[in-house]
Amino acid sequence: MPYFNIFMTVTGASLAGLMLLMLITSLIEKRTPAVVKAAVLMLICTVVATLPYLLDNTYKGLIIAFDSMVILAGLYLFIPRMFFKTYNEALASGQIDERTIMFSRNELKPNTQQYQQYYQMHPDHLDNDEKFRKLPGLLSPQSTFYNPLSFGATDALFHIVDGLHQYVEGQAKDISHSITPDNYGQFIKQWAKKSGAVSIGYTQLKDYHWYSVGGRGERYGKTIERKHANAIAFTVEMDHDMVAAAPRSSIIMESANQYLQAGIIATQIAMFIRNCGFDARAHIDGNYQVVAPLVARDANLGEIGRMGLLMTPEHGPRVRIGVITTDMPLPVENRKYDNSYEDFCTKCLKCAENCPATAIPEKNKTNIDGVERWQINSEKCFNYWCSAGTDCGRCMSTCPYSHPNNTLHNMVRWSIRHFPNFRYWAVKMDDFFYGRKSSPAQLPNWMQTPN
Numbered sequence: 110m111p112y113f114n115i116f117m118t119v120t121g122a123s124l125a126g127l128m129l130l131m132l133i134t135s136l137i138e139k140r141t142p143a144v145v146k147a148a149v150l151m152l153i154c155t156v157v158a159t160l161p162y163l164l165d166n167t168y169k170g171l172i173i174a175f176d177s178m179v180i181l182a183g184l185y186l187f188i189p190r191m192f193f194k195t196y197n198e199a200l201a202s203g204q205i206d207e208r209t210i211m212f213s214r215n216e217l218k219p220n221t222q223q224y225q226q227y228y229q230m231h232p233d234h235l236d237n238d239e240k241f242r243k244l245p246g247l248l249s250p251q252s253t254f255y256n257p258l259s260f261g262a263t264d265a266l267f268h269i270v271d272g273l274h275q276y277v278e279g280q281a282k283d284i285s286h287s288i289t290p291d292n293y294g295q296f297i298k299q300w301a302k303k304s305g306a307v308s309i310g311y312t313q314l315k316d317y318h319w320y321s322v323g324g325r326g327e328r329y330g331k332t333i334e335r336k337h338a339n340a341i342a343f344t345v346e347m348d349h350d351m352v353a354a355a356p357r358s359s360i361i362m363e364s365a366n367q368y369l370q371a372g373i374i375a376t377q378i379a380m381f382i383r384n385c386g387f388d389a390r391a392h393i394d395g396n397y398q399v400v401a402p403l404v405a406r407d408a409n410l411g412e413i414g415r416m417g418l419l420m421t422p423e424h425g426p427r428v429r430i431g432v433i434t435t436d437m438p439l440p441v442e443n444r445k446y447d448n449s450y451e452d453f454c455t456k457c458l459k460c461a462e463n464c465p466a467t468a469i470p471e472k473n474k475t476n477i478d479g480v481e482r483w484q485i486n487s488e489k490c491f492n493y494w495c496s497a498g499t500d501c502g503r504c505m506s507t508c509p510y511s512h513p514n515n516t517l518h519n520m521v522r523w524s525i526r527h528f529p530n531f532r533y534w535a536v537k538m539d540d541f542f543y544g545r546k547s548s549p550a551q552l553p554n555w556m557q558t559p560n
C-alpha cells in the first residue's frame with residue numbers, strides 16, 4: 110500500500126480516536142450537544158480512514174492533497190512557543206485601599222461617620238452605591254436566584270469561615286529548630302496538598318501585595334502593617350458541576366464551601382508556623398490584608414486573566430485562593446511570567462461576551478495607573494450580584510480553561526500553553542462543541558426545590 114494511503118488511514122484513525130475521547134468525555138460530563146457533534150465527526154474521520162481502501166488509483170491526487178493539508182496544518186498549529194515573540198509582563202502597580210473594594214463599600218451604613226467620610230473622599234462612587242443598596246442583595250430571598258436550601262447552606266458556611274477569623278493571627282512560640290527553608294517548604298507543601306490544596310507556591314512579598322488601608326471590620330481605616338517578608342499561596346478547586354450552573358445558587362454555595370476549605374488550610378498552616386517559632390498570619394475570606402490573586406500569581410500559581418481572576422494551569426479560574434504571610438524562611442522562587450494566558454485571553458473573549466453585566470472589557474489590555482492590564486468594572490459586576498443574590502461566576506463557568514480536570518481537557522490546556530497557533534483554534538473548537546453563548550446548566554438535582 111503506498112505511503113500516502115497509509116498516512117491518510119493513520120490520520121483518519123487518529124482523529125477518529127480523538128473524537129471518541131471527546132465523545133466519552135462529553136458523555137461523562139453530560140454535555141449532550143458535544144456528544145452528538147463528536148459522534149458525527151468520529152463517523153466522518155472513520156470514513157476518511159477507510160477511503161484509501163474504497164477508492165481506486167484515479168483518486169490518488171485527492172489523497173495526496175489531503176495528506177499535504179494535514180501535514181501543513183499540523184506544522185502550523187504545533188509550532189512551539191519558543192519561535193514566537195513574547196508579550197511584555199504587566200508591571201506591578203501601587204497599593205490598593207481596601208475601603209474602595211465593593212465588599213467594603215457594601216458594609217458602609219448610611220448616616221454613619223464612616224459612610225460620610227468615605228463618600229467625601231470618593232463622591233464619584235455615591236451614585237452607583239446608592240443603586241446597589243436598593244437591590245435585594247447577596248443571599249436575599251427577593252433575589253433572582255433565591256434557593257432556600259443553597260442560600261441557607263451558604264450562610265452556614267460563611268458563618269463557619271467567620272469563626273476561623275479568631276485563628277488567623279496569634280503569638281509565635283518561643284522556640285527554635287535547626288530546620289532548613291527547604292525542609293519547611295517541603296513539609297508545608299505536602300501537608301497542604303493532603304489537606305485539599307491543588308497547587309502551592311512561595312514568594313517574597315512586595316508592597317503592591319498589601320492593601321494600604323484596611324476596609325472591613327476592625328481593620329477599617331487602619332494602615333496595614335507590612336510585617337512579613339514571605340508568603341505561601343495555594344489554590345483549592347471549585348466543583349465543576351456547581352460552577353457550571355452559575356449564576357444560579359450553586360455558585361455561591363461552592364464559593365463559600367471553598368472559602369471554608371481554604372480558610373481551614375490557611376489557619377492550620379499559620380498556627381503550625383507559629384508553633385515553629387515564627388510569626389504568621391492567615392489571609393482568608395473577609396479577613397485579607399493582601400491582594401490574594403497577586404500573591405498567588407507571584408508564587409507562580411498562574412496568571413491574571415481578562416476576567417481579573419487567577420488563571421491556573423490545572424483548573425483555569427475555577428479555584429479559590431488562600432494565603433499565609435510569615436517571617437518563616439521559605440524556598441521562595443522568582444516569578445516566571447507565562448504569556449500564554451494573556452495571548453489566549455486576547456483571542457478568546459468568551460467571558461466578556463457571556464458576562465450578564467457587561468463588566469468585562471472586550472478590548473486588549475489598556476494602561477491603567479501606569480500598568481498594562483484588563484480591569485473589570487467591579488461596580489457593574491457587584492450590582493449584578495446584588496440582584497442575582499449570588500456571586501454570579503458566569504465568567505468562570507464559560508471560560509475554556511475551566512473544564513474538568515481530565516485527559517482531554519488537560520491535553521487542550523497543555524497545548525494552549527505550548528503552541529501559540531493552536532490557541533485561536535482551541536477557542537473555535539470550544540465554541541463549536543460547547544457553544545459561544547451557551548445557557549447556564551441546571552442546578553445539580555440534589556439542590557433543586559419544588560416550585
Ligand code: SF4
Nearest residue numbers: 414454457458460508
Ligand atoms: S473566558 Fe477566555 S478571555 Fe475570559 S478569562 Fe477565560 S480564557 Fe480569558
Ligand code: SF4
Nearest residue numbers: 464490501502503504
Ligand atoms: S461574576 Fe458575573 S457579573 Fe461579574 S464579571 Fe463575572 S460574569 Fe460578569
